[in-house]
Amino acid sequence: xxxxxxxxxxxxxxxxxxxxxxxxxxxxxxxxxxxxxxxxxxxxxxxxxxxxxxxxxxxxxxxxxxxxxxxxxxxxxxxxxxxxxxxxxxxxxxxxxxxxxxxxxxxxxxxxxxxxxxxxxxxxxxxxxxxxxxxxxxxxxxxxxxxxxxxxxxxxxxxxxxxxxxxxxxxxxxxxxxxxxxxxxxxxxxxxxxxxxxxxxxxxxxxxxxxxxxxxxxxxxxxxxxxxxxxxxxxxxxxxxxxxxxxxxxxxxxxxxxxxxxxxxxxxxxxxxxxxxxxxxxxxxxxxxxxxxxxxxxxxxxxxxxxxxxxxxxxxxxxxxxxxxxxxxxxxxxxxxxxxxxxxxxxxx
Amino acid sequence: xxxxxxxxxxxxxxxxxxxxxxxxxxxxxxxxxxxxxxxxxxxxxxxxxxxxxxxxxxxxxxxxxxxxxxxxxxxxxxxxxxxxxxxxxxxxxxxxxxxxxxxxxxxxxxxxxxxxxxxxxxxxxxxxxxxxxxxxxxxxxxxxxxxxxxxxxxxxxxxxxxxxxxxxxxxxxxxxxxxxxxxxxxxxxxxxxxxxxxxxxxxxxxxxxxxxxxxxxxxxxxxxxxxxxxxxxxxxxxxxxxxxxxxxxxxxxxxxxxxxxxxxxxxxxxxxxxxxxxxxxxxxxxxxxxxxxxxxxxxxxxxxxxxxxxxxxxxxxxxxxxxxxxxxxxxxxxxxxxxxxxxxxxxxx
DNA sequence: CATTTTCGTAGGAGCGCTTCCAAGGTGACC
DNA sequence: GGTCACCTTGGAAGCGCTCCTACGAAAATG
Numbered sequence: 001x002x003x004x005x006x007x008x009x010x011x012x013x014x015x016x017x018x019x020x021x022x023x024x025x026x027x028x029x030x031x032x033x034x035x036x037x038x039x040x041x042x043x044x045x046x047x048x049x050x051x052x053x054x055x056x057x058x059x060x061x062x063x064x065x066x067x068x069x070x071x072x073x074x075x076x077x078x079x080x081x082x083x084x085x086x087x088x089x090x091x092x093x094x095x096x097x098x099x100x101x102x103x104x105x106x107x108x109x110x111x112x113x114x115x116x117x118x119x120x121x122x123x124x125x126x127x128x129x130x131x132x133x134x135x136x137x138x139x140x141x142x143x144x145x146x147x148x149x150x151x152x153x154x155x156x157x158x159x160x161x162x163x164x165x166x167x168x169x170x171x172x173x174x175x176x177x178x179x180x181x182x183x184x185x186x187x188x189x190x191x192x193x194x195x196x197x198x199x200x201x202x203x204x205x206x207x208x209x210x211x212x213x214x215x216x217x218x219x220x221x222x223x224x225x226x227x228x229x230x231x232x233x234x235x236x237x238x239x240x241x242x243x244x245x246x247x248x249x250x251x252x253x254x255x256x257x258x259x260x261x262x263x264x265x266x267x268x269x270x271x272x273x274x275x276x277x278x279x280x281x282x283x284x285x286x287x288x289x290x291x292x293x294x295x296x297x298x299x300x301x302x303x304x305x306x307x308x309x310x311x312x313x314x315x316x317x318x319x320x321x322x323x324x325x326x327x328x329x330x331x332x333x334x335x336x337x338x339x340x341x342x343x344x345x346x347x348x349x
Numbered sequence: 350x351x352x353x354x355x356x357x358x359x360x361x362x363x364x365x366x367x368x369x370x371x372x373x374x375x376x377x378x379x380x381x382x383x384x385x386x387x388x389x390x391x392x393x394x395x396x397x398x399x400x401x402x403x404x405x406x407x408x409x410x411x412x413x414x415x416x417x418x419x420x421x422x423x424x425x426x427x428x429x430x431x432x433x434x435x436x437x438x439x440x441x442x443x444x445x446x447x448x449x450x451x452x453x454x455x456x457x458x459x460x461x462x463x464x465x466x467x468x469x470x471x472x473x474x475x476x477x478x479x480x481x482x483x484x485x486x487x488x489x490x491x492x493x494x495x496x497x498x499x500x501x502x503x504x505x506x507x508x509x510x511x512x513x514x515x516x517x518x519x520x521x522x523x524x525x526x527x528x529x530x531x532x533x534x535x536x537x538x539x540x541x542x543x544x545x546x547x548x549x550x551x552x553x554x555x556x557x558x559x560x561x562x563x564x565x566x567x568x569x570x571x572x573x574x575x576x577x578x579x580x581x582x583x584x585x586x587x588x589x590x591x592x593x594x595x596x597x598x599x600x601x602x603x604x605x606x607x608x609x610x611x612x613x614x615x616x617x618x619x620x621x622x623x624x625x626x627x628x629x630x631x632x633x634x635x636x637x638x639x640x641x642x643x644x645x646x647x648x649x650x651x652x653x654x655x656x657x658x659x660x661x662x663x664x665x666x667x668x669x670x671x672x673x674x675x676x677x678x679x680x681x682x683x684x685x686x687x688x689x690x691x692x693x694x695x696x697x698x
Numbered sequence: 699c700a701t702t703t704t705c706g707t708a709g710g711a712g713c714g715c716t717t718c719c720a721a722g723g724t725g726a727c728c
Numbered sequence: 729g730g731t732c733a734c735c736t737t738g739g740a741a742g743c744g745c746t747c748c749t750a751c752g753a754a755a756a757t758g
Contacts, residue, residue, distance in 0.1 A: 016481045018744060029708045034746060044706060061480045065417035066744035069713045074414065079463070083451065094444055102432065102465045111482075112463040114428070116451045131410045132365045133460075242650045271650050278652070301591045301620050303627065303652050367714060378738045383716060393736060415714030418743045 017058040025058065026050035037062065076111040077324060078129060078137040080152075083118050096296065096313030097140055097162055103314075104321025110135075117148055126151045136324045138317070141165040141178070141212070158327035160320040162313075164212045164336070177327070179320045179337045183213050186309040186341035187220020190263045190291040193307065193343055195228050199261030199289055203234030205248040205273060207265040214240075217265045217293060234259055238269045245272025253280055260288055261349065267292040267299045267308055274302050274348075289349035304347035312339055366407040374403035386411065425460040426673060427478060427486040429501075432467050445645065445662030446489055446511055452663075453670025459484075466497055475500045485673045487666070490514040490527070490561070507676035509669040511662075513561045513685065526676070528669045528686045532562050535658040535690035536569020539612045539640040542656065542692055544577050548610030548638055552583030554597040554622060556614040563589075566614045566642060583608055587618045594618025598625040609637055610698065616641040616648045616657055623651050623697075638698035653696035661688055 023033035028047050036043045036051035043051075054060070068074045079101060081094065101112065113134055117125045125148065129137055136158035141149060149165035153176050161168075161178035168176055194202050204221045207214025218235065225232040234256040238244035245268060252259065253276070264270040270292035274284060282288045284304055292299055292308040299306040319337055327333065372382035377396050385392045385400035392400075403409070417423045428450065430443065450461065462483055466474045474497065478486055485507035490498060498514035502525050510517075510527035517525055543551050553570045556563025567584065574581040583605040587593035594617060601608065602625075613619040619641035623633060631637045633653055641648055644657040668686055676682065 016479075019746095020744075030745085031709075031747080032707060035707090038746080042706060047706080059476060059479070061476055061482075063418070063480075063744050064482055065414040065423065066713090067746075068414035069412070069418055069715085069744080070746045072713080076462070083448075094447075098443075098463070099432075102463075106467075113425070114447070114451075114461040114463055118455075127408060127410055130365075130408070131412075133410075133413055242646065246650075275650070275652050297591065298647075301595075301624070303624050368716095369714080379715080380717080380738060380740095381736080384737090387716080391736060396736085412714050415743090416716075418714080418745085419716045421743080 016063070017060040019060070019062065022051060022054045022058055022060050025054035072132070073135055074133060075109055076113050076134050077105075077328075078113050078115040078134040080115045080117050080125070080129075080137050080139040080148075082140065083116050093294075093296065093313055094140065097138075097317040100314040100317025100319075101138055101321045104318045104325065108325065110325075122148045122151060126155065129157055130155055136160075136328055138162060138320050138324060139165070158324060160324045160327070162317055162320045164216075166210065166212050168212075168336075175333070177323055177333050177336065179316045179323065179339070180212075181311050181316065181339040181341050183216030183341070184220040184223065186293060186311070187217035187263065187265075188224045189220075189341060189343050190217075190293065190307075190309050191221045191224035192228075193291055193345070194261035194263060194289055194349060195224065195230075197261075197285075197289060197349060200230065201234070201256070201259050202230065202261040202263065203236070203252050203256050203259040205245060205252060205262060205264040205269050206235055206237050207269075208239050209237060211240075214265060217263075221263050238265070238272075240266045240268055242268050242272035245269025246276050247272075249273035249276040250280075253277070253282070262288060262290050264290060264292050267294045267296060267302075267306055270306055270308075270348075271298050271302050274304075274306075285347065285349050291343075291349045295344050299344070300346070302348070307346045307349040308344050310342040310344055315339065365412070366409040368409070368411065371400060371403045371407055371409050374407065375399035421481070423482060423484050424458055425462050425483050426454075426677075427462050427464040427483040429464045429466050429474070429478075429486050429488040429497075431489065432465050442643075442645065442662055443489065446487075446666040449663040449666025449668075450487060450670045453667045453674065457674065459674075471497045471500060475504065478506055479504055485509075485677055487511060487669050487673060488514070507673060509673045509676070511666055511669045513565075515559065515561050517561075517685075524682070526672055526682050526685070528665045528672065528688070529561075530660050530665065530688040530690050532565030532690070533569040533572065535642060535660070536566035536612065536614070537573045538569075538690060538692050539566075539642065539656075539658050540570045540573035541577075542640055542694070543610035543612060543638055543698060544573065544579075546610075546634075546638060546698060549579065550583070550605070550608050551579065551610040551612065552585070552601050552605050552608040554594060554601060554611060554613040554618050555584055555586050556618075557588050558586060560589075563614060566612075570612050587614070587621075589615045589617055591617050591621035594621030595625050596621075598622035599629075602626070602629055602631070611637060611639050613639060613641050616643045616645060616651075616655055619655050619657075619697075620647050620651050623653075623655075634696065634698050640692075640698045644693050648693070648695070651697070656695045656698040657693050659691040659693055664688065 019030055019033055023030045026033060027050060032043060032047055033051050035041065036048050040048050064075065115125060139152060139159055139161045141161040141163040149167040152159055164178050164180045168178060191202060202225065206218040209215060222232045236248045236252045238248040264273055270290060277284055277288055284290050292306040295308040295310040299308040316339060368379055368382055372379045375382060376399060381392060381396055382400050384390065385397045389397045413424065464474060488501060488508055488510045490510040490512040498516040501508055513527050513529045517527060540551060555567040558564060571581045585597045585601045587597040613622055619639060626633055626637055633639050641655040641657040644659040648655040648657040665688060
């Protein structure tokens with residue numbers, strides 16, 4: 001273990017003001033000062049004013065540790081994210097989540113603690129969450145490891161998943177809060193758009209088979225294809241990265257050279273696929289129409305710009321944050337909140 | 350203020366184990382248990398073993414609040430980031446930072462608290478940091494607002510900037526820790542590469558004039574151009590986003606239609622510029638060679654793939670984390686750590 | 699006018715932990 | 729064998745805060 005660490009703020013100086021000092025300055029007792037600060041109930045207007053002045057004067061802010069010790073709350077929530085590897089690194093999904101969450105918590109005092117869920121360290125992560133270090137958790141269910149999901153559900157810690165966790169079978173849905181878009185419908189919409197513009201031999205570059213977003217979008221594609229009486233065999237998988245998109249496109253066009261439309265389960269993969277299509281002499285959208293998914297920045301900047309299905313990450317994360325807040329206030333868990341996907345038509349299809 | 354919140358973990362159940370329980374189970378006093386847990390100094394081997402067993406058995410982990418209250422440390426550091434807006438959202442910079450920081454802290458107990466520095470709320474941010482809620486801070490100096498930078502420096506809170514803060518004039522450098530790449534040299538290298546391949550009329554799409562990365566890369570370009578005896582007037586500015594890159598490219602080619610090379614200060618802007626070049630009938634790299642900056646994922650997937658200057662975000666953030674750790678252990682601040690940029694040659698130049 | 703209710707306030711206990719201190723036990727050394 | 733040093737240990741204080749309880753004064757009630 002490390003030696004004694006040096007104090008964050010030097011103790012030699014007057015130091016951080018305490019409630020005691022505020023009370024003294026305001027000429028009231030510690031209790032009154034505390035009450036004044038925590039909502040001002042049962043405090044006379046004069047006392048309230050005096051305390052507020054003292055607080056402003058001293059630049060006081062309550063010691064969270066002390067408060068937390070007695071309230072048994074921490075006023076902080078965990079943002080549980082999978083270890084940011086190459087994939088997450090190039091994925092704007094996370095930044096969007098953060099943005100939405102921040103906006104949900106904007107006018108609370110709640111802090112966000114980043115919890116990196118390292119693969120193989122679930123034990124540690126769960127212990128951290130269990131032992132009251134945070135009041136709740138937002139879990140970015142963007143990883144392939146559902147033992148963590150399961151463990152979190154067992155925990156009874158107020159928590160909301162962004163994106164349906166794979167462990168969310170219908171039976172346990174009620175015990176489990178999540179926010180997601182309807183990826184099945186999204187997949188259907190994307191495919192239908194291709195069908196509507198006349199494509200008949202439509203392939204798909206699907207996401208990983210162990211992530212709900214990957215699975216569901218593929219299901220949506222299947223549904224649309226069978227409903228239209230088309231074959232649903234032209235499937236290759238990627239892992240949502242640019243590189244995998246390029247590879248997948250190559251495989252797809254090799255195995256099914258006659259495709260005239262591709263539904264690609266993420267814009268990033270589409271960004272990888274488009275250059276390959278060009279290289280193989282396919283004009284987009286004339287020879288092969290392409291629809292992506294996510295609509296997160298990259299979509300508009302590909303060549304040609306990508307028709308894509310909107311996944312409103314920011315709104316989802318915001319909703320997740322608000323739901324968590326509700327739970328922290330004691331509200332009972334509500335059923336999953338599913339956003340409707342929307343299609344943005346650009347040049348690629 | 351909000352009403353009483355519900356406890357994160359239900360108190361009716363056996364609840365979270367305390368040190369007292371561990372001690373009882375191990376058959377030692379609370380003090381001994383504490384000593385055993387915090388490094389095991391002055392504890393007999395038997396006692397140590399007994400405590401360790403009890404800890405494992407009970408799944409104990411110390412209450413951070415209680416510990417923090419007495420040690421006056423929080424064992425957490427702030428990651429101060431500018432409010433994630435559109436720009437940050439589509440920027441993999443942040444994810445990389447997180448990745449690097451996480452790796453630096455991997456085998457410590459230190460938690461990362463996300464502090465969103467909202468514009469116009471500097472007061473609040475500073476107060477939070479000042480009042481001992483965290484032991485130190487990593488500041489992603491990726492924003493345009495240097496009053497925060499200045500305030501943080503005043504704070505005497507151990508902190509490390511990722512990216513040179515604009516307020517870091519040579520005089521205050523010593524009081525201020527940061528990690529950065531040599532953006533001037535990076536700009537020079539990029540430009541030199543264009544010169545070397547025969548470009549003579551080189552323009553630049555520079556970053557914002559109020560961010561050190563923007564300023565320095567432009568300086569580098571200027572240096573290379575004047576050293577080569579070329580005119581350094583073909584400058585337009587963007588704000589590091591894709592959209593601004595597209596606009597800037599249009600402006601540049603309108604004002605200076607004879608450019609045969611462009612140094613673009615970020616890959617994202619380059620990603621916006623390339624389609625515009627294509628649209629205006631310029632072949633890359635034949636008619637106009639292009640060098641980008643950052644080499645963060647997008648670079649490899651543009652059409653054509655982008656020659657770019659590596660900015661090792663992950664390594665930088667990791668270094669920043671390690672330096673902060675050093676400071677927390679009492680080490681004296683060290684001079685800025687500057688990474689050398691590297692050029693990755695791809696098809697665009 | 700006496701009595702109850704209400705209100706604002708102060709004091710004190712105690713949250714779980716670290717750490718100071720004194721005490722006890724052991725071995726080394728004279 | 730006695731003294732000293734050293735190591736291990738438990739008791740107790742106290743970190744800054746909230747909240748329970750008690751209390752006096754003011755307001756409302758009979």
